Amino acid sequence: MTRVIGSRLFSTLLVLFGVSLIVFLLLQMVPGDPAVTILGSGATADAVAALRTQLGLDRSLPVQFFDYLGGLLHGDLGRSLTVNAPVTDIMVPRFANTLILTGAALVLCIVVAIPLGVIAAHKQYSIFDRASMMITLAGASVPVYWFGLLLIGIFAITLGWLPTSGMYNPRFPGGGGDLLAHLVLPAIAAALVPLAVIARMTRSVMIDILQQDYIRTLRASGLSTSSVLWRHALRNALPPIVNIIGLQVGYLLGGVVFVEVVFGWPGLGQQLYTSITQRDIPVVQAGVLFIALAFVIINLFADVAVGLLDPRTRRKAGQ
C-alpha cells in the first residue's frame, strides 16, 4: 500500500508541476503588456521599461517560470494589481471560507446521495425509484446560479427564514449559529448537481451488485435485507462511488464560483469574480491555482481510499 501511495504521490507532484506551468502561461495569454496595464497607457517608455525590469518581464519565459515556481514554493504568489497586498494574504483566508462552503456541500452530497441511490436500487422501478431518478436527472442539468437565485427568492425573501447573503450578520456577527444560518442555502445550491450525479451513479453500481451471485447467497443464508444492502452490497459499491465523488468535487469547486457570487460568500470564487472584472490577473492565477490544488489533493485522497477499500486495485497498481 505504501508503494501505491508513493507512486501516486509522485504522479501528483508531476501534475502539480503541470498545473503551475499552465497557471503561469495563463498570464502570458493576457493580451497587452502587464507593465502598461499597471502604469496606464499614458506612461513613458522609460517608466514601462523600468517596471518591466522590476517585475522581471524582460527575462526569458523559462527563467520567469522557474522564478514563479520558486516563489510558489515559498508561498509567494506575487502582488495584487489593485490592492496593495501580497496575493497570498488576500487568498488564504478566502480559501478557508471556500473550504467551509464546499466541505458542507460535500457532506450534504454524501449524506443524501448514497442512501438515495441505495434505496432506489433496492426498490428498482418503484415509484420512489422513478421519482428520485427523474428529479436527479433534472437536478444534474440545473444551472447553479439560477438555482441559487431561486433559493434566495423562496427561502430568504418570500419566506424570510434565512439570510440572503454573506457569511455572518454584519450588525450582530454571531458564532456558529449565525454561520450555519448563512451556510444552509449556499451549501444546498452548491451540492445539487454533484448530489444528483452521485445518487444516479450509486444506484447503477448498486443495481449491478445486487444481481450478483454472492448477494443471492447472502440472502438465501438468511441475512436481513438491511444487512445485505448496507453492509455487504454497499461495501462493494463504495470504490466506484468514492471515485465519482472525487471527480464531482471538481464540479463542486468550479460551481462554487457561481454560488459565492450569488450568495455573496466571501470565498475564493467571489474574489475570483471581483479580480476578473478588475483584470487583476495575479489574483485570478492564485484563485485558479488554489482550486486546482484542492481538486488534485482530494482526488489523491479518493484514490488512496479506493485502494484501502478494494484490495484488487491495490495489487494491480503495485505490480
Add this chain to the structure above:
Amino acid sequence: MSAVAEAVDAGRSLFRTHRARAAGPANADTETPKPQWRLAVRAFSRDKIAVASLIVLLLIALAAIFAPLLTPYSPTAGDPVDRLAGVGTDGHFLGLDGQGRDIWTRLLYGGRNSLTVAVVPVLVVFPLALMIGLFAGFQRSRAGETLMRVLDVLFAFPLVLLAIALSAVLGAGLGNVMLAIGITLIPYMARVAYTATVQESSKDYVEAARAYGANPVLLMFRELMPNVIVQLLVYATTLCGLMIVVASGLSFLGVGVIPPTPDWGIMTADGKNVLLEGIYHVATIPGLLILVVSLAFNLIGDGVRDALDPRKQTS
C-alpha cells in the same frame, strides 16, 4: 476493389462469422455499418422521451433563428415606463426587465447567442478530438501517449473553472468565449475518443485485419473511425447540455457575451439585481429555459446511447 480493402473485408467477415456463432443470428448484422445505423435510428424513434426532447430543442432553435418574425419588439431597446412589469402584462406576456425590455423578445434573440456559444465549440473540437484520439489510441506511439499525458494535466482544473479562467484572460466577447470553451473541451473529448479507439483496437476484427496485413491507415479511417465517431457523438450530445449551462454561466459572471447583447446568462444576471426587491420573473424565466435546453440535450444523449446499444435494439 484493392487488395488492401479485400484484406480488411476478409478480416471483418472472419470476425462476423465468429460473432455470429458466439451471439446467435440475431446480433450477426449489428457490426455492418448500414443496418446498424438503421436499427439505431429506429430504436431512437421509438424512445418517446428522446424524440420529445429533440422536438423541443428544434422548436427552441427555430424560434431563435426566426426571432424577428415572432416578436415586434427590439431585444436591446426598452420602454422605461413599464419596467419590471410582471408576467401577463398586456402585449408582453412574459413581462419586462429592469430596463423595460420585453423578456420574450430577449429570450428569442438571446437563444441565438446562448445556443451558438454552447454548441459551436463542441462541433469545432469534435474532429480535432477525433483525430487526437485515433492517432494516440490506434498506433500507441510515444508521441501520442505523451500528448494524452499532457492533456491529462488539464483535468487537474475543474472544467467550469478552466473555462472561467480562460475567458477571464482572453476577455469577454462571443468569439473569445467560444475559444475558451473550445480549449476547455479538448482534453475531455480527446480522452473519450482515445478510450473508444483503444477499446475498438483490441477487438477481434481489428486484430484479424492487422494479421492479414491490412493498411493501418485505411483500417483506422474506414473501420475504426465510424465506431469511434458514434461513441464520441453520444458524449458530445451530453456535453452540449453541460456547455449551455457553462456558457450562460460565463455570461452570468460577465466574462461571456457582452451586454446589451441578449443572452440567457446575462438575462439571469440582470434578474439577480431586482430579485432582492421581490421581483422574480426577470431571473427565473431565462434560467428555466437554460435548464430545459440542458435537460433536453441530456435526454437526447441518453436516447442516442441506448439506441446504439445492441442489447437494447429490438428489430
